[in-house]
Amino acid sequence: MSPEDRSKTAFTTPMGLYEFNRMPFGLCNAPATFQRLMQGCLGDLNYESVLLYIDDIIVFSEDFDTHLNRLGKVFSRLHQHGLKVKPSKCHLMQPSVRYLGHVVSADGVATDPDKCKSIDEWPTPQNIRDVRCFLGLAGFYRRFVKDFSKIAAPLHGLTRIPKDENNKGRSKSRFEWTEDCQTAFCKLKAFLSSPPILAYADYRLPFLVYTDASNLGLGAVLTQVQDQKERVIAYASRGLRDSEKNDKNYSAFKLELLAVTWAVTQKFKDYLMGAEVIVYTDHNPLVHLHSANLGTIEQRWVAKLSCFNYKIKYKPGRNNANADALSRYPHVLNSSGDVDEDEMNAYAMQLEAAQGSETFPGYTMEELRFKQQGDVTIKEVVDRLNEGTRPAVHGTSKALKSSVTSGRN
Numbered sequence: 030m031s032p033e034d035r036s037k038t039a040f041t042t043p044m045g046l047y048e049f050n051r052m053p054f055g056l057c058n059a060p061a062t063f064q065r066l067m068q069g070c071l072g073d074l075n076y077e078s079v080l081l082y083i084d085d086i087i088v089f090s091e092d093f094d095t096h097l098n099r100l101g102k103v104f105s106r107l108h109q110h111g112l113k114v115k116p117s118k119c120h121l122m123q124p125s126v127r128y129l130g131h132v133v134s135a136d137g138v139a140t141d142p143d144k145c146k147s148i149d150e151w152p153t154p155q156n157i158r159d160v161r162c163f164l165g166l167a168g169f170y171r172r173f174v175k176d177f178s179k180i181a182a183p184l185h186g187l188t189r190i191p192k193d194e195n196n197k198g199r200s201k202s203r204f205e206w207t208e209d210c211q212t213a214f215c216k217l218k219a220f221l222s223s224p225p226i227l228a229y230a231d232y233r234l235p236f237l238v239y240t241d242a243s244n245l246g247l248g249a250v251l252t253q254v255q256d257q258k259e260r261v262i263a264y265a266s267r268g269l270r271d272s273e274k275n276d277k278n279y280s281a282f283k284l285e286l287l288a289v290t291w292a293v294t295q296k297f298k299d300y301l302m303g304a305e306v307i308v309y310t311d312h313n314p315l316v317h318l319h320s321a322n323l324g325t326i327e328q329r330w331v332a333k334l335s336c337f338n339y340k341i342k343y344k345p346g347r348n349n350a351n352a353d354a355l356s357r358y359p360h361v362l363n364s365s366g367d368v369d370e371d372e373m374n375a376y377a378m379q380l381e382a383a384q385g386s387e388t389f390p391g392y393t394m395e396e397l398r399f400k401q402q403g404d405v406t407i408k409e410v411v412d413r414l415n416e417g418t419r420p421a422v423h424g425t426s427k428a429l430k431s432s433v434t435s436g437r438n
Contacts, residue, residue, distance in 0.1 A: 070110045071103065079103060080128070087128050096122065130169065137226040137260075140170050149222045153214065156204055160187050167217050171264075173224040178246075178266045180216050183209040228253065228260035235305040236262075238297060239344070242281075242288040242312075244274065249292035251300060265296045283327060285312035290330040293337055306339040313343045 030038070030052050038049040038056065052059055064083050071081050078099045080087045088103055090096040100121070107114065120126055125134035132139040148167055154160045164184055171177040187210060230236070231253060239250040246268040252259050273279050273287065289308055293301055314321065318341060323331065401407045 066110070070106050070112065074099075074102065074106075082129060085128060087126060087133065089133075093122075137228045139226045140173055140221065140224045144170070145221050145224070149218050151218065153211070154206070157188055160184055163214070164188070167221060170221055170224060173227060174217070174220045175264055177217075177264070180213050180220070183207065183213045184217075225261070228255060228262050230262055230300050231255055232304055235307055236297075236301055238289075238292050238301070238306060238308045240285070240288040240292045240308060240310050242284040245269065247288040247291055249288065249296060251292075251297050262300065263297065265292065267291070281312065282314050282321075283324075285310055285315055286318070286327055286330055289315065289341070290334060293339060294333050301337055301339075304338065306337055308339055308341045309344040310341060311343070311345055315341050316343050 030049060035048040035050065038053065039046055041047075052062065060083055067081055067083065067086075068075075071079055071086065075081045078088060078090065080089070086103065088096065088099050090099055104114075125132055127133075127141055130141050130144060132141055144166070148163075151163055151166075154163055164181065167181070168177075174180070187204065187206075234253050234255065237252045237254070237259070239252070241248050246266060248266045250264055251262045253262060254260075273284065279287070289310060293306065293308065310316075318331065321327075401411065
């Protein structure tokens with residue numbers, strides 16, 4: 030640690046006052062600092078040959094020789110940065126590894142058996158705190174369980190105990206473990222004892238998104254056809270806000286369009302940005318979305334969707350069972366996924382800029398170049414680009430540090 034910062038880590042003991050010379054666990058900025066160090070070490074390899082999260086590094090490859098080569102690069106980088114690994118915590122040449130609570134293999138992503146064993150052996154909750162702890166652990170794997178929201182609904186109902194107005198806002202003590210709660214508890218444990226393996230996304234192939242909306246919530250399923258077999262990548266669902274439940278404000282068309290917008294631009298955005306997307310809906314009018322007479326909110330949603338390469342196709346509800354079930358049994362607590370108006374305006378401006386002229390309003394390109402030369406941060410970037418070098422994490426301006434670390438990805 031920097032000498033001027035060591036006093037901030039001071040702690041007292043019966044033997045006197047002590048300070049840390051090296052960054053300890055527990056400091057609020059310690060994870061971010063260590064992640065920044067690792068980004069500087071292996072950031073340019075991230076997602077290409079390694080996956081990097083703080084001190085967890087996973088090296089992946091398709092064959093033995095490539096794997097040896099990539100391991101050599103990783104060990105060389107660690108040596109250059111003065112970092113060491115603990116042999117007992119290293120697992121080399123493995124067909125599958127445990128990583129961040131999951132098991133990663135060539136087949137896809139599965140749950141960690143030890144975590145699922147803990148869920149399977151979980152005793153019957155005796156109070157609200159026990160229920161919340163169980164839902165927290167089980168909810169970590171919710172994307173592996175179809176209809177998770179439907180199954181867990183009775184348990185979530187227990188955590189929403191109303192306030193006692195006559196007792197200074199404290200919660201009333203109403204914990205009633207019903208038969209429905211026991212059934213939900215047992216079902217979740219059973220499903221998570223043998224969950225499915227979710228496929229990896231192949232960005233060379235089109236993505237299929239199945240969406241549906243009901244008067245209870247929104248549902249979506251993300252899949253891909255890989256090796257002539259359709260495989261699930263993720264499930265998603267959420268409840269409706271009070272305003273969205275109003276038939277006067279939200280017609281069937283508007284609600285179904287909301288489901289498409291939420292699934293494509295929010296829930297699965299990281300998968301779908303820049304990829305070919307086919308959206309299946311059981312609401313036929315959405316197929317003619319671009320020729321429909323839309324209101325202001327719908328136009329903003331369409332502007333937001335325009336950032337994606339998507340097509341909407343009709344699929345009857347009886348053939349769209351996955352998304353239909355999720356929409357009718359959404360996560361009762363996850364009702365805050367409405368499309369934010371400020372965010373929609375930002376997307377609309379982004380679309381307008383992409384489709385508009387080559388200059389910003391009021392400035393020519395020459396004027397912009399001149400003004401950029403007068404900006405300290407931008408000039409630093411331009412100089413580095415002209416030199417063909419990358420700025421180091423340390424020794425750069427604060428405004429550029431976040432760009433440097435993210436750029437190494």
